[in-house]
Amino acid sequence: MKSINEVAAKAGISEEHLELYGKYKAKLNPSLLEELSGRPDGKLVLVTAVNPTPAGEGKTLTTIGLVQSLNAIGHSAVAALREPSLGPCFGMKGGAAGGGKAQILPAEEINLHFTGDFHAITSANNLLSAVIDNHIYHGNELGLDPARIVWKRAVDMNDRGLRQIVTGLGQGNGPVRESGFLITSASEVMAVLCLSEDMQDLKRRLGRILVGYDMQGRPVTADKLNAVEAMAVLLKEAVKPNLVQTSEGTPVLVHGGPFANIAHGCSSVIATRTALKLGDIVVTEAGFGAELGAEKFFDIKCRQSGLKPSAAVLVVTAKALKYNGGTAKDQLEAENLQSLRNGLGNLRRHIRNLQQFGVPVLVAVNHFPTDTSAEIDIIRMECEALGVPAEVSRVFELGSEGGRELAQKLVELLEKETADFRPLYVSSLDLKGKIETIVKQLYGGAAVSYSPASSRALAQMEKLGFGSLPVCMAKTPYSFSDQADLLGAPEGFTVNVSGVSLSAGAGFVVVETGNTMRMPGLPKVPAAERMKLGADGTIAGLI
Structure with missing residues (x-):
C-alpha cells in the first residue's frame, strides 16, 4: 500500500486538507471542496447490476477495477463508494471492499470500524x-x-x-x-x-x-x-468523506452506507461532489439490481442534488442470468445455456429501464473461472442485438489489465453519446402515482395493493404537505416483484405495500413491500462463524 499522503498527492489534494487516520486512511476537510469550487466537474458514471444471486454480482469489484483501468489508459479517474456495514460482513455476504486484484485498502479496516462513521451515525x-x-x-x-x-x-x-x-x-x-x-x-x-x-x-x-x-x-x-x-456534534467528523486507495493505488472516496433494498442505496453527495472535482471520470455504484439502487440514485440522489450522470454500467454475470432463468446446480452445460437464455429477459428489462432515465448504457460481464465461452457469446450477442456495447471484465484476477477493454468501451461511449438525464416521474405526481409508476414502468407489474394502514399513512402525508417527495421502495433485491422467488422478467403481478414511513429530514417516503424489514436477520450459517483472529492479529474469513 502507498501512504495516504502519496495517494492524496496523486489526486491533487494537498496535505493541509487531510485529517489522517493512521498511514492509509484520511478524512477530507471541507476546505478542499471550497478550494476546488471553480474547477469543472468530471463525468459521473453509475455502476449498477441485473437482479443478483444471494452472493452478489460484483458491482463494487467492477467499480474498483474499472477506475483502476481508466487510470491505466490515461484518465484521472476516481471512485466514490459506500462504506460496508457490519451486518452483511458478519451475515451472508461477508466483506464489501471488492476482491482479488480489485480491492479498496486497507480492506479489513474498511470492512470493520473504518473511521467510525457508522458508530457516529x-x-x-x-x-x-x-x-x-x-x-x-x-x-x-x-x-x-x-x-x-x-x-x-x-x-x-x-x-x-x-x-x-x-x-x-x-x-x-x-x-x-x-x-x-x-x-x-x-x-x-x-x-x-x-x-x-x-x-x-x-x-x-x-x-x-x-x-x-x-x-x-x-x-x-x-x-x-x-x-x-x-x-451534529456526534456527526462532526462523520460528515467528512474518507480517502483510501485501490490495490493499485488509485484514489477512492468511501462515505456513507445505506442499503438499497431497505434504504436509498447511494454514497454521499459530499463525496460525489468532491470526486467530481478531482477526476475527469468518477465511477460510483448503487446497491443491488438497477430497479432498486439505480432508480434511487436517479430519482432521489440526483433529483435532490442536481447531479447529472453521463452513463451507466450494468454488471451482469452468467450465474445471475442462469439463476434468473431457473437453473439448478447439477444441470448439464446445454441446460445451463438454456437457463441463461431464459434469464436474458432480466438483462433486457434492466437495459430498457436504464435507458428510460436518458443515460447511455454499457454492459460489463463480470467474468468467473466457471464461465464458458458459449455463455459469454450468448450475452454478447444479446447486447449486440439491443444495440448496447458490452465487454468482459476480468478485474478480479488481473486488476487494471483485466478491465482495459471495458474502460476503453466506456470512454468511447462517453465521447460518442450524450446523456439526456431525466427522473422517472415528476415531483408533482402524488405518492401513490409515484409508487405505481415505478411498479408499472420499471418492475413490469400490473397493479399495487395497499394495506389499510399504508393507505391511511399516505393520505396523511399528502395532507401534511409531503406529497411532492420522492419514494424510496423497500423490497426484495432478487426479483422485479416483491416476491423473492419470482425471478427473470415477470409481468402482470401485483406489488403489495405493507407499510410506509416518512423520512422528512432525508426528503423521501419509505415504502415497504411484501415482507421486507428494515432490520435484517443473520442466515442459518452466518459469515461470522468462518472468521478467526490469529495470534499475530491477522484476520481470516472476513474478505
Whole structure:
C-alpha cells in the first residue's frame, strides 16, 4: 500500500486538507471542496447490476477495477463508494471492499470500524431516541403521544431479535411502549448524512426529522426537542468523506452506507461532489439490481442534488442470468445455456429501464473461472442485438489489465453519446402515482395493493404537505416483484405495500413491500462463524 499522503498527492489534494487516520486512511476537510469550487466537474458514471444471486454480482469489484483501468489508459479517474456495514460482513455476504486484484485498502479496516462513521451515525440516532424518552419522562411538555412515536433505535448488526421491543419496563424507567431497532444502514440519520450538501444542510435536515405525533395528531420534529445541535456534534467528523486507495493505488472516496433494498442505496453527495472535482471520470455504484439502487440514485440522489450522470454500467454475470432463468446446480452445460437464455429477459428489462432515465448504457460481464465461452457469446450477442456495447471484465484476477477493454468501451461511449438525464416521474405526481409508476414502468407489474394502514399513512402525508417527495421502495433485491422467488422478467403481478414511513429530514417516503424489514436477520450459517483472529492479529474469513 502507498501512504495516504502519496495517494492524496496523486489526486491533487494537498496535505493541509487531510485529517489522517493512521498511514492509509484520511478524512477530507471541507476546505478542499471550497478550494476546488471553480474547477469543472468530471463525468459521473453509475455502476449498477441485473437482479443478483444471494452472493452478489460484483458491482463494487467492477467499480474498483474499472477506475483502476481508466487510470491505466490515461484518465484521472476516481471512485466514490459506500462504506460496508457490519451486518452483511458478519451475515451472508461477508466483506464489501471488492476482491482479488480489485480491492479498496486497507480492506479489513474498511470492512470493520473504518473511521467510525457508522458508530457516529448510530450514536446520533440513539441520542435522539434517548432525548424522546427523557422528554416524556420529565413532563412531556410537547404532549408527545407515547403510542405514536415513530422514531426507532439503531444498531449496525443483523439482529432480528430487536425488530420489535418494549421499552420502559421496570419502576421509574418511563412509559412502557412498543418500539424496535433498525439496522444503521436503514436509519434516517444515515440518509440525512448521505444527502446533505454540508454541515448546515445536515443540521436543517436533522431538524426536520419526524419523531412522532402529539395528542392532537400534530407532527413533532427533532428540532422541537432541541436535539439537533447535539446530534451534529456526534456527526462532526462523520460528515467528512474518507480517502483510501485501490490495490493499485488509485484514489477512492468511501462515505456513507445505506442499503438499497431497505434504504436509498447511494454514497454521499459530499463525496460525489468532491470526486467530481478531482477526476475527469468518477465511477460510483448503487446497491443491488438497477430497479432498486439505480432508480434511487436517479430519482432521489440526483433529483435532490442536481447531479447529472453521463452513463451507466450494468454488471451482469452468467450465474445471475442462469439463476434468473431457473437453473439448478447439477444441470448439464446445454441446460445451463438454456437457463441463461431464459434469464436474458432480466438483462433486457434492466437495459430498457436504464435507458428510460436518458443515460447511455454499457454492459460489463463480470467474468468467473466457471464461465464458458458459449455463455459469454450468448450475452454478447444479446447486447449486440439491443444495440448496447458490452465487454468482459476480468478485474478480479488481473486488476487494471483485466478491465482495459471495458474502460476503453466506456470512454468511447462517453465521447460518442450524450446523456439526456431525466427522473422517472415528476415531483408533482402524488405518492401513490409515484409508487405505481415505478411498479408499472420499471418492475413490469400490473397493479399495487395497499394495506389499510399504508393507505391511511399516505393520505396523511399528502395532507401534511409531503406529497411532492420522492419514494424510496423497500423490497426484495432478487426479483422485479416483491416476491423473492419470482425471478427473470415477470409481468402482470401485483406489488403489495405493507407499510410506509416518512423520512422528512432525508426528503423521501419509505415504502415497504411484501415482507421486507428494515432490520435484517443473520442466515442459518452466518459469515461470522468462518472468521478467526490469529495470534499475530491477522484476520481470516472476513474478505
